[in-house]
Every structure is written in structure tokens, then in C-alpha cells.
Amino acid sequence: xxQSDNYEASASSAPSEVASFDGHGKSLVDRFxxxxxxxxxxxxxxxxxxxxxxxxxxxxxxxxxxxxxTLILQQVQIVGIVAAAQSLVILTAGIDLSVGAIAVxxxxxMGQFTFxxxxxxxxxIFCGLTVxxxxxxxxxxxxxxxxxxxxIVTLGMWQIVLAANFLYSANETIRSQDIAEQxxxxxxxxxxxxxxxxxxxxxxxxxxVLVLILAYVLRHTAWGRHVYxxxxxxxxxxxxxxxxxxxxxxxxxxxxxICAFAGWALIGRIGSVSPTSGQLLNIESITAVVIGGxxxxxxxxxxLGTFFGALIVGVFTLGLRLAGADAQWTYLLIGTLxxxxxxxxxxIRKVAA
Amino acid sequence: MKKLVATxxxxxxxxxxxxxxxxxxxxxxTKTDTNPFFVKMREGAEAKAAELGVTLNxxxxxxxxxxxxxxxxxxxxIANGAKGILLTASDTSSIVPxxxxxxxxxxxxxxxxxxxxxxxxxxxxxxxxxFLAGELIGQWAAATLGDEAANAKIAMLDLAVxxxxxxxxxDQGFLQGFGxxxxxxxxxxxEEDPRIVGNDVTQGNxxxxxxxxxxxxxxxxxxxxxxxxxxxxxxGAYEALKAIGRENDVLIVSVDGGCPGVQNVKDGVIxxxxxxxxxxxxxxxxxxxxxxxxxxTKPENTPGKDFFDTGVALVTDKPxxxxxxxxxxxxxxxxxx
Numbered sequence: 001x002x003q004s005d006n007y008e009a010s011a012s013s014a015p016s017e018v019a020s021f022d023g024h025g026k027s028l029v030d031r032f033x034x035x036x037x038x039x040x041x042x043x044x045x046x047x048x049x050x051x052x053x054x055x056x057x058x059x060x061x062x063x064x065x066x067x068x069x070t071l072i073l074q075q076v077q078i079v080g081i082v083a084a085a086q087s088l089v090i091l092t093a094g095i096d097l098s099v100g101a102i103a104v105x106x107x108x109x110m111g112q113f114t115f116x117x118x119x120x121x122x123x124x125i126f127c128g129l130t131v132x133x134x135x136x137x138x139x140x141x142x143x144x145x146x147x148x149x150x151x152i153v154t155l156g157m158w159q160i161v162l163a164a165n166f167l168y169s170a171n172e173t174i175r176s177q178d179i180a181e182q183x184x185x186x187x188x189x190x191x192x193x194x195x196x197x198x199x200x201x202x203x204x205x206x207x208x209v210l211v212l213i214l215a216y217v218l219r220h221t222a223w224g225r226h227v228y229x230x231x232x233x234x235x236x237x238x239x240x241x242x243x244x245x246x247x248x249x250x251x252x253x254x255x256x257x258i259c260a261f262a263g264w265a266l267i268g269r270i271g272s273v274s275p276t277s278g279q280l281l282n283i284e285s286i287t288a289v290v291i292g293g294x295x296x297x298x299x300x301x302x303x304l305g306t307f308f309g310a311l312i313v314g315v316f317t318l319g320l321r322l323a324g325a326d327a328q329w330t331y332l333l334i335g336t337l338x339x340x341x342x343x344x345x346x347x348i349r350k351v352a353a
Numbered sequence: 354m355k356k357l358v359a360t361x362x363x364x365x366x367x368x369x370x371x372x373x374x375x376x377x378x379x380x381x382x383t384k385t386d387t388n389p390f391f392v393k394m395r396e397g398a399e400a401k402a403a404e405l406g407v408t409l410n411x412x413x414x415x416x417x418x419x420x421x422x423x424x425x426x427x428x429x430x431i432a433n434g435a436k437g438i439l440l441t442a443s444d445t446s447s448i449v450p451x452x453x454x455x456x457x458x459x460x461x462x463x464x465x466x467x468x469x470x471x472x473x474x475x476x477x478x479x480x481x482x483x484f485l486a487g488e489l490i491g492q493w494a495a496a497t498l499g500d501e502a503a504n505a506k507i508a509m510l511d512l513a514v515x516x517x518x519x520x521x522x523x524d525q526g527f528l529q530g531f532g533x534x535x536x537x538x539x540x541x542x543x544e545e546d547p548r549i550v551g552n553d554v555t556q557g558n559x560x561x562x563x564x565x566x567x568x569x570x571x572x573x574x575x576x577x578x579x580x581x582x583x584x585x586x587x588x589g590a591y592e593a594l595k596a597i598g599r600e601n602d603v604l605i606v607s608v609d610g611g612c613p614g615v616q617n618v619k620d621g622v623i624x625x626x627x628x629x630x631x632x633x634x635x636x637x638x639x640x641x642x643x644x645x646x647x648x649x650t651k652p653e654n655t656p657g658k659d660f661f662d663t664g665v666a667l668v669t670d671k672p673x674x675x676x677x678x679x680x681x682x683x684x685x686x687x688x689x690x
Contacts, residue, residue, distance in 0.1 A: 173613050175617065192596065279556075317568075321568040327554055
């Protein structure tokens, strides 16, 4: 109860510099904090660069080669795509535990429709993408219209979709060789091309393009700003004329579509259609999002951060494996990173307080 | 008319037979009901139960590792007055108290496929000799390489960092078969032979197999022998090798013997695989429960082992000298879905 009451007094006695932006004796740390606050993707980018440098110095050309660095991109492509979908949902202050299951059932539908019913491959892929979108839209409808918490809705949907996946596919794998022979389009995302020693796949390109498009859309379109607004404060957004329910449903549906694309990329990556793949995608995508600096409370962070977050996990995984470390160390360090990322996020928030 | 009498008589006999055995209830508890391995196991148990007139109830965990559901299933079986339980435990040591409870209540408990810890916590274990399964593919790989085995560069694609016993046994069996000195035979990763490029984990699926293979290839692109925990991991490893154009000059060996895996051996994706027999495990298990119910006899160990060995066979189309094997045609007849 002090400042506002004593406003006259303090205003008259205060030196004029108070009003100026830089004059408050801001230390270097304060400026840095402010920079981090305004550019949410900066923290993961710095961590990423440092980890690449450290692994580059300790492992030399085994790690710091175009081949190894693009291999990381290939290894994170599925998680990267799914994490992009997860980012959209988390920006609205939601969470989607069903992302991995949606990706897997979409890939299974693409495979089974082709091989079981003999549909043309392009039709099967379209059906897979449609089912993914529909499941996402159902999630969104339950969250927005029925007003159920996203955690509960997607927890249930995760199990429903996974069970449907196993029941429908009878857990039978469609072999890579059969797909290559009869339906090569299913493996399209696995097609690769090289520039110098760097090897890229269509799946990697898809991930990069997706991230850039989403980054642009979130920043420069009305829909994108609405996503942030809904995540930050849905009531304020509603009052300012944002169609909150519409935005929520569209976000979950889009996330479902992106996951279905991840399922397609998954076929390219592993060659076969395997109902047991992708079981940990929900956790891995949330990991990438958190390390990437997107707030789990919604409304803050950028999709580029998520992309860097996925890359950090990839760099650590490959780097530590090349260094010959026990795989447990990877999990230990990634766990540390998750906690550190949230701690940094809280520290940055102080600048806004 | 004669036919009708005969049929009626037959039917009567069958009914009488069933009525007699109706008292025998049995339970089958598997890790999941979706993995083809367990689906096959259930088919084997159901067929044998129908043949012997045993009432069979099947239970399964929701996912691999779902321990609670398995405990609840054991309690249900005890309450149902079943005579015996066939169990594939998700958590081999935590399930022991529940198993003990069942045995105290007079049920015979038979572990299928996965031994409990300790192994004598169950009345008997019907399983594949996983060490032998590994040893066969190790011997085959060494024999196929011939003199080059001395310069081999080996990638070890294991199951999980927690080193579950089935993964350790196969891994160590392979190394022994290949002629590599084991460190502690109860864990993998402590061997010092320079021919081993490294170990990585796959979770037993294609995705993990590909990633693990890529990681090890980045460590040493000259790898020419790949051990894999199972055939899905092998298929993933093959994709990684194909991506760098080395699919034809690397030997991949595996364990399981599922139908897609045998098909992959036929197509040259996998050099050789060790086949196990889940159907046999389950049918033998039902027979053992009936024997226990009738006269209280328990099955005996296979001589020299602390479990009942349901057998394993090496499946390959390129037989190697001194290693017994069956070809893919025969492997295909014996494979499980």
C-alpha cells in the first residue's frame, strides 16, 4: 500500500532518469534476462550451440561431420514433427497425450488400407491423414465444447486410440520389403538425397518446412495470435472477440493432422508399418517442448524453441553414444535438462513480473 | 440310423469327458493380449484346453509392464478355484508374493517364456533356452565368417537399459557362440574384446533398431556383424544399413522365429534367426495343470537345466558347417503369427 498512495511525493522527489528506459542502472544480467524474455527460442538455441561445440571438440570429426549432424536431423524428425503439434496444443495451455497414438494409428491405417483392402496408396494415405485429423478434432471438441480438461481427454484418447490400433492391426507388422515392392509411396518420406556429405530425407525437409510455416503462422496471422491469446487468458480472449472454442478445436484438429503426417514419416523412417512403434512419442514430444522453452501454462514460447529442444535431445543422444557412454547417461542428462529448462523459464519470468 | 447312434454315443462320451474335466479350471496370464507371441500362446492353450476339457480363463496386462493387472488376475484365479496358472510375468520379482499366495492356496503355477526371479518361485518354467538361442546364432555367424571372424566388427542391438534377463541371456549366448570372452555373464556391456563396436538398446521394435544401428555405425562404419534381440529390431537395423548402401555386406542375426522374421530370413534381410515355440509352451502348460489336478504330479526339469526347455531351432537358408539348422520352408511351417 505504498507506491500508489505516495505517488505525488515520490514523483516530485524522483530524478528524471527514472522515466528513461535504460537509465535504471540495468546490469548486464538484467539486459540478458530481458533479451531472453523477448526471444523465447534463444535459451534452447544457446544450449544447442554449446552442446554441439562441446561434442564437436571432444569427439572431433566423428561428430562434427555433415553426415553425423544430418543424422541427428533424421533421428529427431518424427519427434520433431510430433513436438510441433504438441507445441500448438501446449500454447493453448493444453496438453496432448495422444499424439504418439494418433501418429501410429494413422500409419497403420495407411498400411492396412493399402494391403488389406487393396485401395490405391494415395487414397490410403489420404484416409490416414483424415483419421488423424478427426481424432484431433474430437479431442478439441471434448476440450472446447464439453469443457473437459485436456489432460483427461487426451489421456483417455491415448488409450482408446492405442487399443484400437492393436485390435485393428492384430499387431501385425507389414514388412518393409512388401511395401517397397507394392506401395513405395508409403515410404516416400524416407526418400533421401545428399548435398555434399550431408544426407537429408523428405521427412527431415517436411519437419523443417512445417516448423518454418508454423513459426510464421503463429507470429503473423490472426489465427496464430489468437492461439497465444487463448493460451494466455481465454476469458480475456473471448471478451476481445476471439472465437475461443473455434480456435481450440482447430488447434487440436491441426495437431491431429500433423501427427498423421508424422505417422507417414514414421513409415519412411523404419521402412515397415509397425503398430508397436512410437510408444513414447507423447513423452518425447513434451520433453522437446519443455526443453524448447514453451510454458506448460500456455501462451508463451515459440515453435522454433521446440525444434531446438528436439535437436538438443538428438545431439545429446548421438553425442553420448559416440562417446561410448551407457545409454542411462542420456536419460539422466535429459532429465536434468528438463528441470533446468523450467528453472530458466521461471527466472526469465521474473523480468515480466 | 447307425450313424445317428454312433454320433449320439460319441457326443455322450464327449459330454461325459467334459463333465469329468469340468472341475479343472486353468488360467493363462500374459503380458499383453496384442503381441503375436502371446496371441499364439493363447491359441496353443485354448486348443489344448478344449482337447482336454479344461475350463480356461485368459487374462493379460494392458501394456507390457502392467504388473497390477497381473496380480489382480492371479487373485481372480485363486477366487475362481482354478487348479493352476500359466504366467508370463511382466515384473519377474515383484510378482513372486502373489505367486506364492496362489501356491499356498494349492494351485500349480507355471511360468511360461519368462523365468521368475528366483526361478523356483514358480513350480516350473516352460521356456526357450534363451542363452542357447543366442549361442546358435553366434556359432552360425562365426562359422559363416570363417577366418574373418577374428577381424569382425560387431554391433550389439539389445532390448532395454534395464537389462531384462531374456535380453542378457541372448546377448551373452551370442558372444559365447561367437567365441568372445564374457565378463560377468549376468550383464552385457562389460566385455573387453575389441571386436565389439558397442551396445545400444532398441526396445525390441523397428524404430529403436534403426536408431541404435545408426548410432553404432556412426561410431564405426565398418561394422560387419549385427546381433539383434529380435526380428523387428533386425528389420530396423537393416533399414539403417540400406540407407548407407551396406545392406549386402553385413551379417544380421536375430532371435524369435515369428512368421515375418522367417520371411525376412528367406529374403536375405536376416542371415539366421533362432526360433522359439510359444504354442508348445502353452499346450505343455495345460497338460501339466491337468496332471497336477489328477494326481498331484509336477512336471520335471529338462535334465541339466533349471527349467523345462521347449526347444529352439536355428532358421537359415545358408547352413554353416557344424551348426545344426532348419531352412525357411520348415521354419515357416513352425512359425507363430
